[in-house]
Amino acid sequence: MLDDLRDAVDPEGDRIDAAEFSYLQLNYYRPGRETRDLLQDAHEDGHLLTIVTSRQPGLEFEVDGRFEPANLAPDELLIMPGGILTLMTGGLMQPLVHQVRNVPGLRKRASLMFFVNASVANPPRAWIAARDGTYPDIRQATIESSQMFGLGSIGALAQ
Ligand SMILES: O=C(O)CCC(=O)C(=O)O
Numbered sequence: 001m002l003d004d005l006r007d008a009v010d011p012e013g014d015r016i017d018a019a020e021f022s023y024l025q026l027n028y029y030r031p032g033r034e035t036r037d038l039l040q041d042a043h044e045d046g047h048l049l050t051i052v053t054s055r056q057p058g059l060e061f062e063v064d065g066r067f068e069p070a071n072l073a074p075d076e077l078l079i080m081p082g083g084i085l086t087l088m089t090g091g092l093m094q095p096l097v098h099q100v101r102n103v104p105g106l107r108k109r110a111s112l113m114f115f116v117n118a119s120v121a122n123p124p125r126a127w128i129a130a131r132d133g134t135y136p137d138i139r140q141a142t143i144e145s146s147q148m149f150g151l152g153s154i155g156a157l158a159q
């Protein structure tokens, strides 16, 4: 899929090596114990892509300024573009903003994400330059995003 994106945007561009720095994350929520309307506020993911699934409702994504339920069937995945893909494409591909609603009556909620990251050991050059003509530092952006939620830095994997 990343190769197809590259071919569409810049066939001469760097191939993304996503094998080593992509990872699975399991989120577990106890909606019944929370008083908040949102279990996760609206955000974009700081990765190239996020592949997400859940058997429980709650995930919503933004379309034309409004949030819509993802309504994933048990055998469905949602593939969401993230902020690093925006950097790779000079702003051409915008991230999908999403949030997790606290659905009344739901006691437990689990979701599984596969976060697709470019290698920080062998980072690609952006396929399209930013508006000011510069090329963003994909390696640095990937490392910084990985630290956003207080998780261990992805940079540690490169050592
Ligand atoms: O729990 C979900 O369905 C989505 C979680 C999410 O957006 C995230 O962890 O970045």
Ligand SMILES: [Fe+2]
Pocket: 043, 044, 045, 098
């Ligand atoms: Fe997210």
